Amino acid sequence: MEYLSRSEADTQEIAQSLAPTLPTGTVLAYRGDLGMGKTAFTRGLALGLGYTGRVTSPTFNIVNEYLGTIPLFHFDLYRLPDSDALFDIGWGDYLERDGICAVEWSERAEDLLPSHTLWVTINRHPDDENWRTITVEGGSDT
Template sequence: MNSLELTTRSPEQTQEFGTRLGELANPGDVILLVGKLGAGKTCLTQGIAWGLGIKEYAASPSFVLVRELKGRLPLYHLDFYRLENLAEIAELGLDEYFYGQGVSVVEWAEKALSLLPPENLLIEMEYIAETGRRLELKPSGKRYREMVARLK
């Protein structure tokens, strides 16, 4: 299998893994984060931002839906938490992000999987204990399988 499973034992470990992802990221990469509130999606995104050389804090963009941060590559940090339905998401015209030159990271991607690029790195995140988060990486497409292989 091409998937990768790991457990982080602290927020710092979640961030560190994100940083490795950010360091490996290429223009146009799409990373989809799936998991409930508290699973660590924003924490992982913070690490990805650092891996892209971004100094800013990656706060959750729940209220603005998309935040763009500037680093080695731009990071488009999206969060679908507050979106009610697919039509609402479709109307936002998000393809300029997904098919642009930056790296897109989507929290609550499960709300709109059918609208998102079919080639992506899906990361399922789960709260397993107060100091434990389970991450399962599921790549779709050659680019992302290679990325996961490099993380092993």
């Protein structure tokens, strides 16, 4: 699916509407440059999963947990030295906790992502640099 976002609020609304359709165990791997709206997308996911608190990028923590109706585990792998370091923070345990995993800078651990990963790509729109195109693809084990 492809979406057009004209603002941070649009990005959040797109993710908020997507969230209730995601089964537990879903992994969303974000692709997109700095400032494209990956954290805004995660804010929308958290809202759609019943979490009403503050959502921030876990750049220094590596992972933030948001406990709504369904838990959301928000990873930021930007500072991770390699994919093996993801195991040090309990990656396997998070995958088994019946929640949703949202992974910023996912390309740093692409080899550890399950085959059913949903890829969320956020890019500048070619006609207006203030707009974003959000593409969501994948998600099946086939």
